[in-house]
Amino acid sequence: MSLLALSRRPGRITFRLAAVSGVLRPRLLLSCVALAALTLVVCCVGIATGDYPMSPRDVLPALVGAGDPGQVFIVRELRLPRALVAVLAGAAFAVSGGIFQTITRNPLASPDMIGINAGAATAVVAGIVLGGGGLRLPPLGLAGGLATAGLIYLLAWRRGTTGYRIILVGIAMAWMCSSATDYLLTRAQLTEAQSALGWLVGNINGRGWESVRPLGVAVAVLLPVALLLGRWTRTLHLGDEVARGLGTPVQLARLCLLLVGVALVAFATASTGPVLFVALAAPQIAQRLAGLSAPPLLTAALTGALMVAASDLLARWIIPDADLPVGVVTGALGAAFLLWLLVRTNRAGSGG
Amino acid sequence: MTTDQATPAVPDRSRTGRPPEARRRPLGALGLLLGTTAVLVVLALCSVAVGSRPIPLDEVVTTLRDRSAADPHLEAIIWGVRLPRTLLGLCVGAALGLSGALMQGLTRNPLADPGLLGVSAGGALGVSIGVGVFGVSALYGYIWFAFAGALLASVVVYLLGSLGRGGSTPVKIALAGVAVTFLLNSLTYVIVLRSPEALNRYRFWAAGSLAGPDGNTVLAVLPFVCAGAVLAIATAPALNSLALGDDVAAALGRRVRWVRLQGVLAVTLLAGAAVAVAGPIVFVGLVVPHVARLVTGPDHRWLLPFSMVLAPALLLLADVVGRVVARPSEVGVGIVAAFLGGPFFIALVRRRRLAEL
Numbered sequence: 178m179s180l181l182a183l184s185r186r187p188g189r190i191t192f193r194l195a196a197v198s199g200v201l202r203p204r205l206l207l208s209c210v211a212l213a214a215l216t217l218v219v220c221c222v223g224i225a226t227g228d229y230p231m232s233p234r235d236v237l238p239a240l241v242g243a244g245d246p247g248q249v250f251i252v253r254e255l256r257l258p259r260a261l262v263a264v265l266a267g268a269a270f271a272v273s274g275g276i277f278q279t280i281t282r283n284p285l286a287s288p289d290m291i292g293i294n295a296g297a298a299t300a301v302v303a304g305i306v307l308g309g310g311g312l313r314l315p316p317l318g319l320a321g322g323l324a325t326a327g328l329i330y331l332l333a334w335r336r337g338t339t340g341y342r343i344i345l346v347g348i349a350m351a352w353m354c355s356s357a358t359d360y361l362l363t364r365a366q367l368t369e370a371q372s373a374l375g376w377l378v379g380n381i382n383g384r385g386w387e388s389v390r391p392l393g394v395a396v397a398v399l400l401p402v403a404l405l406l407g408r409w410t411r412t413l414h415l416g417d418e419v420a421r422g423l424g425t426p427v428q429l430a431r432l433c434l435l436l437v438g439v440a441l442v443a444f445a446t447a448s449t450g451p452v453l454f455v456a457l458a459a460p461q462i463a464q465r466l467a468g469l470s471a472p473p474l475l476t477a478a479l480t481g482a483l484m485v486a487a488s489d490l491l492a493r494w495i496i497p498d499a500d501l502p503v504g505v506v507t508g509a510l511g512a513a514f515l516l517w518l519l520v521r522t523n524r525a526g527s528g529g
Numbered sequence: 530m531t532t533d534q535a536t537p538a539v540p541d542r543s544r545t546g547r548p549p550e551a552r553r554r555p556l557g558a559l560g561l562l563l564g565t566t567a568v569l570v571v572l573a574l575c576s577v578a579v580g581s582r583p584i585p586l587d588e589v590v591t592t593l594r595d596r597s598a599a600d601p602h603l604e605a606i607i608w609g610v611r612l613p614r615t616l617l618g619l620c621v622g623a624a625l626g627l628s629g630a631l632m633q634g635l636t637r638n639p640l641a642d643p644g645l646l647g648v649s650a651g652g653a654l655g656v657s658i659g660v661g662v663f664g665v666s667a668l669y670g671y672i673w674f675a676f677a678g679a680l681l682a683s684v685v686v687y688l689l690g691s692l693g694r695g696g697s698t699p700v701k702i703a704l705a706g707v708a709v710t711f712l713l714n715s716l717t718y719v720i721v722l723r724s725p726e727a728l729n730r731y732r733f734w735a736a737g738s739l740a741g742p743d744g745n746t747v748l749a750v751l752p753f754v755c756a757g758a759v760l761a762i763a764t765a766p767a768l769n770s771l772a773l774g775d776d777v778a779a780a781l782g783r784r785v786r787w788v789r790l791q792g793v794l795a796v797t798l799l800a801g802a803a804v805a806v807a808g809p810i811v812f813v814g815l816v817v818p819h820v821a822r823l824v825t826g827p828d829h830r831w832l833l834p835f836s837m838v839l840a841p842a843l844l845l846l847a848d849v850v851g852r853v854v855a856r857p858s859e860v861g862v863g864i865v866a867a868f869l870g871g872p873f874f875i876a877l878v879r880r881r882r883l884a885e886l
Binding site for chain 1 (some may be wrong): 736
């Protein structure tokens with residue numbers, strides 16, 4: 178018996194490699210490769226764009242340290258962190274959105290909607306307005322997001338949780354948090370309100386290595402965990418009863434997935450602010466690219482990375498000197514996508 | 530719940546065939562409606578009496594009854610400031626309650642609120658365009674921009690929600706509302722981030738406030754609220770049929786598209802007017818119909834009037850609380866309403882098994 182066995186059945190290719198077996202989906206693989214390649218290209222163009230213009234072809238050599246020392250410095254110290262923050266945050270938002278959409282079985286459920294971003298935003302705006310600028314914002318955002326998520330989970334707990342109750346409690350929390358944010362904005366000085374709003378939209382202008390490190394560690398740890406938990410997401414997507422019947426520990430699985438999703442979105446929000454719409458749209462785009470019935474997490478991560486990186490590039494092209502926050506572009510792009518989806522969809526009552 | 534919903538849709542209007550509780554309910558509901566109205570009147574008087582300068586209730590009543598005989602100082606406060614504010618609260622509250630109940634009936638979704646049609650986001654964009662692009666600086670000059678934005682947004686949402694196969698379904702309207710809201714918010718942020726003046730107006734408008742109107746503001750929104758209220762109440766019997774599903778409603782002789790169009794028009798007028806003068810007050814329109822439904826059951830002919838009375842009561846209560854908690858300054862009514870309504874909504878979610886989307 179060979180180590181790697183491939184077999185074709187009508188419509189699918191299965192493989193067996195030692196103890197691991199599964200279904201090989203050429204379209205899924207192809208979309209992942211294409212998305213990764215596109216993300217790389219967009220990042221190179223993004224790194225090459227700026228006050229000191231470079232050719233995108235010089236970027237890759239400069240990254241490994243070859244070429245003009247000035248270019249190496251600009252690429253490695255000034256522009257690479259921004260590109261990395263875009264890619265990492267996009268991936269984190271998208272994976273967390275995919276997790277939430279799967280466990281609640283609702284394409285509208287994303288961290289934007291159920292209050293985790295809103296909690297992080299309230300904490301950060303409170304830090305800006307009440308703390309007088311002396312506080313470090315990323316830890317505040319992290320704490321706010323985690324605290325809100327914990328509160329939502331506790332309030333939704335009543336002999337176990339259901340995905341639906343988590344959404345409803347989350348929506349109420351989102352409203353209360355955004356009301357608190359509105360109140361804080363009215364109490365602020367105008368300049369404070371401006372900087373708070375700039376953060377609230379989602380912004381990656383001027384991010385350095387200090388924002389990359391915590392986010393990079395979080396994604397490096399949590400993304401593999403999320404992918405390993407993917408087994409559970411696939412059964413949870415079939416509904417609580419079916420999942421239980423298939424042997425999934427429903428409450429435990431939901432808690433673990435929620436923890437991973439919340440941690441991802443909290444770290445991403447802490448470093449970039451709540452970038453609008455990525456968490457909602459990226460998993461849905463990925464699902465349609467891969468032709469599956471549930472959002473595939475790895476494809477979603479690549480889609481999210483591409484969305485944020487491309488939006489950042491677009492923002493700098495549209496209004497060159499304005500430092501347009503990336504969230505404005507992702508919001509507009511994501512809305513256009515959702516509307517397209519809406520016109521195309523013909524399933525009634527399925528929520529999209 | 531299902532049998533209750535079916536009752537009003539039965540074409541036989543004679544009272545003989547109905548179960549006893551269906552016959553008894555209107556009387557009890559009428560009593561409760563009158564009781565709620567009484568509470569609303571008391572709250573309205575409180576709203577006139579409470580403020581940075583408290584006025585005893587008996588003096589409020591005397592001044593309201595005979596304007597000329599009163600102390601000129603008191604007269605100025607009551608007739609110039611607090612009465613317009615209270616009246617505006619009544620108008621806005623009634624509009625929000627009605628449009629919330631209507632929206633939940635139209636989309637058959639317990640989570641629907643007037644903001645779902647993109648009304649708040651459209652209003653916000655209108656304000657930011659009025660201030661940031663056209664330089665409108667009059668305190669209430671940008672009301673009309675907000676109103677136009679709200680109207681335009683809800684028309685766009687309705688049209689987008691009707692595209693594709695099968696016309697406008699509740700799910701499509703909800704999704705279109707979310708998408709348009711995000712799109713409009715992005716545009717608002719672009720304008721607001723580039724113009725400090727627009728940001729300054731926008732942040733106070735976004736907090737939701739009843740403060741600072743004069744009599745003209747009330748008169749300006751009153752026609753829209755009245756027209757919307759008449760349209761809304763007129764759809765109530767059709768909404769009862771719609772609650773059974775589009776197909777059943779059509780089989781019962783309702784023209785489903787027209788009903789939905791009429792409902793959306795009413796929501797647009799009501800919520801648009803409310804958003805324009807008071808800013809986005811999200812929670813009232815969502816929570817009040819749920820409370821009203823506890824009393825009335827799902828019959829929209831009772832639900833709509835109840836929501837119309839209950840919502841101003843909640844709004845005035847929130848306004849009074851907002852004036853008292855942070856003396857001498859104020860907390861916007863939208864913020865207080867969210868913090869009064871939020872815990873209540875969470876309790877509701879924990880207690881009842883709401884229908885899944």
